[in-house]
Amino acid sequence: MATPVRHLKNQDYWQLKNECRKAGRLFEDPEFIAADESLFYSKAPPHRIEWKRPGELCDDPHLFVDGISHHDLHQGKLGNCWFVAACSCLALRKTLWKKVIPESKKQEWNPKRPHSYTGIFHFQFWCLGDWVDVVIDDRLPSIDGDLIYCHSNVKNEFWSALLEKAYAKLAGSYEALDGGSTADAIVDFTGAVAESIDLSDGKFKINITEQTKLFEEFLKVYKRGGLICCHLKAPSSRDMEAVNPMGLIKGHAYSVTDIKKVSLGEKTLCFGKTTKVFMIRMRNPWGKREWRGAWNDESEEWKKVSKSEKGKLGLTVQNDGEFWMTFEDWCNNFTHVDVCRMINTSYLSQHKTWEKGEAQGKWTNNADALLNRSGGCFNYKSTFFQNPQYMFEVTKEDDEVLFSLQQEDQRIYKKFGKGDSFIIGFEILKVEQNRQYRIHKMQGQERAASSPYINLRSIFLRKALKKGRYVVIPTTFHPGVTYEFNLRLFTDVPSNFRELVQDKPSATCWNFLFGYPKRVSQVLVRSIEGLYPQGKTEGADLYIIIKCENESVRSEVHKITTNAVIDMKVLFYRRKMSLPISIQVWGRKIMCDQFLGQVLLAALPDDPVEEQSLQLHNKDGRAAQEMPGRINVKVVSSDDLLEL
Secondary structure (H helix, E strand, O other): OOOOEEEHHHOOHHHHHHHHHHHOOOOOOOOOOOOHHHHOOOOOOOOOOEEEOHHHHOOOOEOOOOOOOOOOEEOOOOOOHHHHHHHHHHHOOHHHHHHHOOOHHHHOOOOOOHHHOOOEEEEEEEEOOEEEEEEEEOOEEEEOOEEOOOEEOOOOEOHHHHHHHHHHHHHOOOHHHOOOOHHHHHHHHHOOEEEEEEOOOOHHHHOHHHHHHHHHHHHHHHHOOOEEEEEOOOOOHHHOOOEOOOOOEOOOEEEEEEEEEEEEOOOOOOOOOOEEEEEEEEEOOOOOOOOOOOOOOOOHHHHHOOHHHHHHHOOOOOOOOEEEEEHHHHHHHOOEEEEEEOOOOOOOOOOOOOEEEEEEEEEOOOOOOOOOOOOOOOOOOOOHHHOOEEEEEEEEEEEEEEEEEEEOOOHHHHHHOOOOOOOEEEEEEEEOOOOOOOOOOOOOOEEEEEOOOEOOOEEEEEEEEEEEEEEEEEEEOOOOOOEEEEEEEEEOOOOOOEEEOOOOOOOOOHHHHHOOOOEEEEEEEEEEEOOOOOOOOOOEEEEEEEEEOOEEEEOOOEEEEOOEEEEEEEEEEEOOOOOOEEEEEEEOOOOOOEEEEEEEEOOOOOOOOOOEEEEOEOOOOOEOOOOOOEEEEEEEEEOOOOOO
16 A cells, blocks of 8 residues: 655645646746755855756766665765765665655656656655655756765766755755754654664773674664664864864764675685674765774775675775774774664564554643643653653563654754754653553552653664553653654554543533542552462462452463462542442353452542552452452542542
């Protein structure tokens, strides 16, 4: 099924192309005009800029010349090495760039039908869960007949320059691309899940075990179609783009173009073993300036590698901006890496298939607390639960869950003196097994995990969670921020991911007959102790059922035990306070399960009750002397339905 695409500025590529064909004219984009305002918003151009069409810059223009390659790109005079590095990564994956450059053959110049050319192109970018189609004309900024921004090393190849123009239109201007994140661009190109890793804490420099684990993770990501980029942080603004003694550029983005375990020496026998070195290949978007350390292009270390192995690696001895280095040297020289994973959700795959839950939401500011959806982070206790809330379930005993929160791109606001990303993050709470409504108070809830809070467009967290029901709450750091976001989570099995919208049970006509809930009660059953079913010393297969009015919730079965850790939390909205809450203990049988005892909670106080141990009774209220046992319970009740 084709992915739906949204048209930026409501510009339909094929409609505009057909209109130009009928009128016999070349397309001129009224939404991104060939003028200084599309280039800059804070300064005037340093030289007179001429907007030229590819046919005015060369005799035989093409979108691609001999296909697409990560060697095609050169940065130009704009400070967007991050964008060019992302393009280099994109060029490595045909399935990915074909999505960004749709129907590339139909967009290509056709020398046999020159009259069909209309000077219009379109590209697609992933924006908060939607693919957005961006239409541009082919007029490109130049000086003295040369492109001034991103361009190919082949004069008549224009895919990179046109892609950059479409991305600049999406951002509002070319100047809006001056400074940015390679990971953001890769996510915009692919919809990948981006994880930022700080290498400067030293763990990956001195701990060989951690270093090896990181390499194996990178190798797996790369083999499965992921993209990786990195940079060396500049200590200050004065150090930006300064070259260190090893040839690396500070504050500059590099793309990872290959990851290998390189064999040293020749195999002497059919089954002979060789030493392997962990290697990583990098590319500088400038197309020059390379690593000067061990394993540089002309290094003596390459004499240890066979000619056939060099051929497999594609080793070239030229200043083309691409170089190999050991992973150990890489960890010791770069400070930050962005790992962009292509999460596989297809069942027709040999790799692990993830189940995806996704929501496009918005932090909105409203004076009404029940309508406000911008409550800030957990530090703001009084407003935190006003944020959007999303529920999901972990149905395995343990499951590794991936979370990705992305905020709306701010670059379009740079011309108004804004444009910085907000500090965002999210909290994950383990909630009652039967919760259906929004949380309003941190009472009896368990903080299962918390993401870092950073001013990045994308926040990533990988967390192993126990079986149960959870609520994830995406937030800005400060309350009152109004902006859109995209939240995704990936689990091994379906998680029933959905937004919690209602604050409490709805009032219906049935309330006139049966009454509206008057009190909410949270029951936590922690454990069963010392339960010996009659005639058994080794225990039984135990489970509990908690009942309140017409609702019942059942636990998992605990195999052959007399002391079971239950940790079961449920929530009841109660109409008839005279009816007790019962906690029944059952033994699992093949034909008919055995009732082992129960606790009746009749009079519940308004204030939280500390965890207490209660003796099990038979159904008629008598103590179950023939099967003694106690159950540890904690109860919280409130007359205010919004308290829990």
